[in-house]
Amino acid sequence: MEIPRRILPIIVIAQFCCTSLWFAGNAVMADLVVDFSLPVSALGNLTSAVQFGFIAGTLLFALLTIADRFSPAKVFFWCAVLGALFNAVSIGGYNTPFTLLLLRFLMGCSLAGIYPVGMKIAADYYAQGLGKSLGYLVGALVLGTAFPHLLQAFSGDWPWRYVLLITSGLALLGGTLMLVLVPDGPHRRAGQGLDVGAFFSVFKDRSFRAAAFGYFGHMWELYAFWAFVPVALLAYTQLHPAVGFSIPVLSFVVIGIGGLACVLGGYLSLRFGARKIAAMALALSGVCCLLSPLFFLYAPAVVFALFLVFWGMVVVADSPLFSTLVAQNAPAEKKGTALTIVNCLGFSITILSIQLLNWLQLEVAPAYLFLALAVGPVLGLWGLLRRRI
Numbered sequence: 001m002e003i004p005r006r007i008l009p010i011i012v013i014a015q016f017c018c019t020s021l022w023f024a025g026n027a028v029m030a031d032l033v034v035d036f037s038l039p040v041s042a043l044g045n046l047t048s049a050v051q052f053g054f055i056a057g058t059l060l061f062a063l064l065t066i067a068d069r070f071s072p073a074k075v076f077f078w079c080a081v082l083g084a085l086f087n088a089v090s091i092g093g094y095n096t097p098f099t100l101l102l103l104r105f106l107m108g109c110s111l112a113g114i115y116p117v118g119m120k121i122a123a124d125y126y127a128q129g130l131g132k133s134l135g136y137l138v139g140a141l142v143l144g145t146a147f148p149h150l151l152q153a154f155s156g157d158w159p160w161r162y163v164l165l166i167t168s169g170l171a172l173l174g175g176t177l178m179l180v181l182v183p184d185g186p187h188r189r190a191g192q193g194l195d196v197g198a199f200f201s202v203f204k205d206r207s208f209r210a211a212a213f214g215y216f217g218h219m220w221e222l223y224a225f226w227a228f229v230p231v232a233l234l235a236y237t238q239l240h241p242a243v244g245f246s247i248p249v250l251s252f253v254v255i256g257i258g259g260l261a262c263v264l265g266g267y268l269s270l271r272f273g274a275r276k277i278a279a280m281a282l283a284l285s286g287v288c289c290l291l292s293p294l295f296f297l298y299a300p301a302v303v304f305a306l307f308l309v310f311w312g313m314v315v316v317a318d319s320p321l322f323s324t325l326v327a328q329n330a331p332a333e334k335k336g337t338a339l340t341i342v343n344c345l346g347f348s349i350t351i352l353s354i355q356l357l358n359w360l361q362l363e364v365a366p367a368y369l370f371l372a373l374a375v376g377p378v379l380g381l382w383g384l385l386r387r388r389i
Contacts, residue, residue, distance in 0.1 A: 003125055008133060010181045011122055012140045017174025018080045018114045019144030020167040021087050022050065023255075025104055026227065027148030027248070031160035038097055044358030047227045048351045049101045053108020054115075055351070058344035061112050065337045072121045073178050079113025080175025084168040086110065091161035115141060116343045121182060123327045123339075131274045134320035134327075135266020139259035142316055145226065146256035153248035210384055211325035212342050217380015218282055218318055219346035221289065221373040224353040225315050228361075228369070229254050229308070235366030236296060236304055243301045250305060254312040261313035262320050269321055274328075278321035279384055284314040286377025289370050296367035349376075 025032065025046050033042055061067055066075060086107040090100060118137060126133040151163045203209055233247045261281075268277045288311040295307045323339065330338030353373060360369055 007125055007182060008122070008136060010177055011118060011125075012136045014076070014080075014174035014178040014182075015114070015118045015137055016140035016144045016147075017170040017177070018076075018083065018118075019111070019141045020147045020170050021083050021107055021144075022111060022141075023047075023145050023226070024087055024148040024164050024167040025050070025090070025100075026230075027152040028160040028163050029230075032100070035093075035160075036095060036097060036100060038100075041358055042097075044227070044354050045101065046104050047223070048354050048358075049104040050108035050111070051223065051347050051351045051354065053105035054111050055108075055344055055348045056105075057109035057112025058116060058340045058347065060109075061116070062337050062340040062344055066113075067117050067120050067340055068337050071184055072117050072124070073182050073184065075113045076117050076121065077175040077179035079110045079117070080171045080178075083107050083110035083114065084171040084175075087164055087171070088168040091164050112340070112343075116340045118178075119323055119327070119339050121178070124184065131269035131321055131324040132266040134323050135263045135269070138316070138320035138323065139262035142259040142262060143256050146252045146259075149230075149248045149252040149255065153246060153252065205329055208326065208329040208338070210386075211322055211329055212345070213383025214278060214282065214318075214380045215322035215326065215342055215346055216349055217376045217378070217383060218278075218285075218322060219349050220353045220376025220380070221285060222315055222319065223347075223350040224357050224373055225311070225370070226255055227354055228357055229312075231361065232296075232308065232366070232370070235369075236301075239296065239367070240301065245301070245305070250308075254308045257309055257312045258316035261317035265317040266320055269324065274321040274324045275384070278318040278325070279381060281314045281318035281321075282377045282380050282384070285311065285318075286374050286381070288314065289374035289377065292370040293367045 029042065029046070032038055032046075086103050090103045090107075095103070119134060122133045122137050148163055148167055151166060152160070203212070229251045230247050233245050233250055237243050237245055237247075265277050265281060288307070291307075292311075295304050299307060323342075326339060326342050353376065356372055357369060360372060
């Protein structure tokens with residue numbers, strides 16, 4: 001069966017639109033802190049609320065095998081609608097610190113039907129060259145994650161609430177595109193009903209475990225790095241007062257460049273294999289963690305910015321490749337559930353690393369903050385390479 005050319009671009013666009021919800025709160029964090037009298041720990045707490053919501057949502061999706069039992073395009077659409085709603089309601093002046101946390105949590109729950117389900121949809125269409133397809137898809141996620149920072153940078157005199165409204169509008173657009181233009185893929189095999197045991201049975205395969213453990217190490221670093229990119233830039237300017245970074249613009253560049261790296265990694269995987277390229281990217285990002293104090297303390301501004309841009313590429317280049325390895329080593333009838341389970345556990349790990357950095361920023365000098373993230377790449381490589389895929 002020949003796959004229509006529109007399918008992959010539509011999936012990519014829809015993923016970009018909907019995942020712009022993810023860091024929308026981070027992009028306007030300074031305004032949220034002022035308007036709602038939030039503490040310094042708000043960055044870590046609101047980011048963790050989204051991650052925790054995503055975990056809760058993916059856990060529920062995995063236990064109920066929703067992505068395999070129902071049309072994934074419909075699941076994607078309704079989760080996009082709910083995510084847009086929870087994000088938009090956050091602009092209300094009646095909100096309190098508690099309701100903001102709750103809304104970010106609920107928005108994170110809705111993302112459970114967007115990111116892993118989008119990968120499931122792509123896997124249902126592209127059995128061959130899946131690494132390349134997921135490279136584009138995760139690249140869209142990365143750009144969507146970075147996009148609110150760009151909106152904030154160019155919003156000028158707009159109220160900060162416009163950033164949240166625009167991202168909610170994009171999510172509605174993305175969900176509608178997926179529902180209308182992307183029918184169920186030719187490789188989709190519907191699940192046979194509720195299978196609570198699937199949460200555990202998928203880990204019986206050694207190759208699946210190797211891919212999953214590599215992904216878990218990658219996730220320890222990724223979202224904590226993304227969440228604290230503005231913190232890193234601010235800390236550098238405080239150490240070097242003569243430097244004048246545009247923190248929102250450079251945050252967008254550092255995070256967004258990872259989208260290009262995902263696409264490049266997908267193409268490289270066609271020639272060298274997903275496992276080899278994933279291991280290389282994971283190793284390079286681990287080296288960046290270990291070298292970060294030297295760049296904070298001694299690098300000129302241009303060199304420091306280029307270092308962060310390079311780190312922004314290698315920190316996420318392996319993400320679609322790990323998802324490819326997970327999808328390829330999962331049973332076809334449980335593919336959606338397997339991707340959702342791995343996402344659930346991986347994002348659980350991100351809460352630990354984000355909260356660790358949230359605590360460390362009060363205890364250690366900023367130059368040494370990111371050393372703690374090196375644990376993830378080291379353990380991820382150990383898990384990936386000790387088991388042959």
